[in-house]
Amino acid sequence: MHIYHIFSAFTYALGRQYSDKKNFNADADFVYRQYRNLPWYFRVVFACLALFLDLALMKGLVPFHRLQLRDRLHKVERLKRLNLGVTNDFLTFFNGLTAFSVYSGPSRETTG
Amino acid sequence: MRVFQDIVVGSGPGGAITSHFLKKAGRDVLLIEAGSRLFQQDTVAFSKDEMLRKYWNGGVTVTLGTPRIPFILGKCFGGGSEINAGIYHRASPQVLEEWARRFQLRDIDAASLNEHYEYFEKELTVSSMPDSLIPKASKVLAEGARKLNWKCFEVPRWFDYDKAENQKQTMSETFLSRNIELDLEMVFEKTVRKLKQENGIWRVLTFEGDSYHAENIFVCAGAVQTPSILMRSGIGRNVGKSLQLHPTIKATALFDDEINTEGMGVPVHQVREFSPAISLGCSISSLPYLSLALSEFKNYPTFARENWKRMSTYYAMIRPESCARIINIPFTRDPVIRYDLSDRDIANLLFGLKKLCQLLFAAGARKVFPSLLDEKFILDSEDQIESKLTRVDRKLIQLMSIHLFGSCPMGENPALCATDSYGRINDREGLYVNDASLLCTSLGLNPQGTLMCFARRNVLHFLETRGG
Numbered sequence: 293m294h295i296y297h298i299f300s301a302f303t304y305a306l307g308r309q310y311s312d313k314k315n316f317n318a319d320a321d322f323v324y325r326q327y328r329n330l331p332w333y334f335r336v337v338f339a340c341l342a343l344f345l346d347l348a349l350m351k352g353l354v355p356f357h358r359l360q361l362r363d364r365l366h367k368v369e370r371l372k373r374l375n376l377g378v379t380n381d382f383l384t385f386f387n388g389l390t391a392f393s394v395y396s397g398p399s400r401e402t403t404g
Numbered sequence: 405m406r407v408f409q410d411i412v413v414g415s416g417p418g419g420a421i422t423s424h425f426l427k428k429a430g431r432d433v434l435l436i437e438a439g440s441r442l443f444q445q446d447t448v449a450f451s452k453d454e455m456l457r458k459y460w461n462g463g464v465t466v467t468l469g470t471p472r473i474p475f476i477l478g479k480c481f482g483g484g485s486e487i488n489a490g491i492y493h494r495a496s497p498q499v500l501e502e503w504a505r506r507f508q509l510r511d512i513d514a515a516s517l518n519e520h521y522e523y524f525e526k527e528l529t530v531s532s533m534p535d536s537l538i539p540k541a542s543k544v545l546a547e548g549a550r551k552l553n554w555k556c557f558e559v560p561r562w563f564d565y566d567k568a569e570n571q572k573q574t575m576s577e578t579f580l581s582r583n584i585e586l587d588l589e590m591v592f593e594k595t596v597r598k599l600k601q602e603n604g605i606w607r608v609l610t611f612e613g614d615s616y617h618a619e620n621i622f623v624c625a626g627a628v629q630t631p632s633i634l635m636r637s638g639i640g641r642n643v644g645k646s647l648q649l650h651p652t653i654k655a656t657a658l659f660d661d662e663i664n665t666e667g668m669g670v671p672v673h674q675v676r677e678f679s680p681a682i683s684l685g686c687s688i689s690s691l692p693y694l695s696l697a698l699s700e701f702k703n704y705p706t707f708a709r710e711n712w713k714r715m716s717t718y719y720a721m722i723r724p725e726s727c728a729r730i731i732n733i734p735f736t737r738d739p740v741i742r743y744d745l746s747d748r749d750i751a752n753l754l755f756g757l758k759k760l761c762q763l764l765f766a767a768g769a770r771k772v773f774p775s776l777l778d779e780k781f782i783l784d785s786e787d788q789i790e791s792k793l794t795r796v797d798r799k800l801i802q803l804m805s806i807h808l809f810g811s812c813p814m815g816e817n818p819a820l821c822a823t824d825s826y827g828r829i830n831d832r833e834g835l836y837v838n839d840a841s842l843l844c845t846s847l848g849l850n851p852q853g854t855l856m857c858f859a860r861r862n863v864l865h866f867l868e869t870r871g872g
């Protein structure tokens with residue numbers, strides 16, 4: 293499974309607080325590209341965290357990235373409330389980039 | 405094998421100016437740039453697109469330490485000059501005096517530096533913004549300062565306000581365009597890994613596997629990459645141990661009146677009442693940036709969208725005593741930066757934040773969102789400043805920095821300096837540094853004006869003494 297799907301799942305869940313639009317694909321692309329821009333040692337940390345959270349936030353046997361949006365929102369809210377140092381950093385990264393992207397015009401490059 | 409007379413690594417202000425004067429003197433020069441060949445009009449200023457295409461690591465890297473500090477560097481034709489605000493300062497006489505005393509930096513009398521400053525002021529049309537263009541977000545800062553009787557100035561910028569577009573006089577717009585006319589050879593998207601000297605000739609090796617040869621190398625890759633390249637090349641004395649930056653804390657304010665407009669850019673006033681230790685000023689405040697600033701306050705997700713015309717972001721920036729250390733990691737082009745702010749620097753940041761909030765309320769703010777990771781710090785009135793902002797856990801402080809320098813200080817003091825007073829690496833024939841890394845300490849001011857001044861001084865000295 294590609295890490296992109298997990299990132300996209302987080303972007304969709306976090307993006308909902310900023311906009312009720314249906315499609316956050318451009319925002320997920322932006323967040324993913326920014327992750328790819330990180331130095332590899334940060335990328336490794338983020339990738340491990342993403343994989344860990346995908347399983348830690350499972351419902352039944354369904355991993356986070358395959359949950360219904362409603363369930364994902366619920367899980368993200370609970371994660372925020374846990375207020376753990378490293379997951380906070382993870383969420384801050386996603387949340388900031390998602391907010392920035394949602395309120396930006398479409399990027400020239402990502403829209404071709 | 406082709407051997408150039410000079411190779412310049414990096415096309416930011418340091419590299420653009422160095423390569424220009426070398427080429428103009430008729431020398432055989434190659435410029436190597438890690439970023440892409442992009443011009444000002446190729447991206448919209450302060451956009452997502454610009455972040456992705458012109459920022460080093462997309463602008464999302466941080467220093468290690470508490471608090472972690474995100475920092476931004478340019479990675480494109482023109483380096484940081486392409487993405488910055490164009491705010492111009494000369495170094496203060498006190499700072500230059502300190503450089504002469506502590507670092508034994510020679511030949512920096514006011515008269516000789518003036519010539520270089522004046523050159524750039526003319527060439528880059530450093531000028532004040534026409535009154536009709538000054539944004540309201542800038543005027544409110546001036547108004548707050550007037551009420552408190554604090555010193556506040558409109559800072560000039562390298563902008564040509566007579567031009568219809570591309571007003572910012574970036575390096576790609578000026579010295580690099582002139583380099584193109586002079587037929588300077590350039591390669592893009594090549595990241596220099598290390599330098600080797602063999603039989604008096606320098607070999608430049610890139611991560612992409614290329615190698616280039618020259619008699620002289622000018623490393624102008626910026627304050628992080630320059631020491632990183634030198635350290636990978638086995639040159640470590642006083643290199644990368646004294647990186648300085650300007651830690652900056654922000655506050656976003658809501659006013660009654662509309663003060664923000666689409667495409668406002670960066671407002672131009674700075675409050676210098678507490679300089680050089682602390683300066684206060686205006687930040688980019690487009691809707692995406694306001695949303696980013698408020699993204700950690702979970703009860704305000706759409707607040708910026710609903711109120712952005714009445715909001716703007718401001719900053720308090722300190723001149724810190726702490727230094728950062730650059731640590732290379734094998735097989736990677738991005739070093740780690742270890743930066744532990746001292747308690748005194750943290751106290752200064754919080755003092756600056758309080759002064760900023762005081763200023764914003766004096767200017768008529770109704771609400772202020774300091775960049776602290778908890779909603780309990782949001783202020784509704786000036787009375788709350790002392791009680792809410794006096795004890796803040798350093799883990800909750802959100803900082804950033806856009807000014808980095810001092811990682812290879814110049815001067816004659818062998819205990820502190822990596823190069824001589826003109827950027828030549830000690831004991832290495834033909835190896836020079838000529839960028840922000842040379843600036844001995846933090847300026848407490850926007851640095852590019854001073855870095856350009858020294859870059860021209862140093863390259864002209866090279867041409868007079870060695871390369872004529």
Ligand SMILES: Cc1cc2nc3c(=O)[nH]c(=O)nc-3n(C[C@H](O)[C@H](O)[C@H](O)COP(=O)(O)OP(=O)(O)OC[C@H]3O[C@@H](n4cnc5c(N)ncnc54)[C@H](O)[C@@H]3O)c2cc1C
Binds near residue numbers: 491627
């Ligand atoms: C958002 C922002 C706003 C700013 N605003 C202002 C302002 O208003 N006023 C002001 O005075 N200053 C400002 N600054 C700071 C100013 O831009 C920098 O001080 C200045 O650009 C530093 O110039 P430099 O030549 O040392 O390095 P840089 O501008 O960083 O240029 C270095 C160049 O070298 C290239 N490079 C790096 N490593 C390698 C390698 N290994 N191989 C090949 N090429 C490499 C990079 O891609 C880059 O293009 C701002 C900076 C930022 C980021």
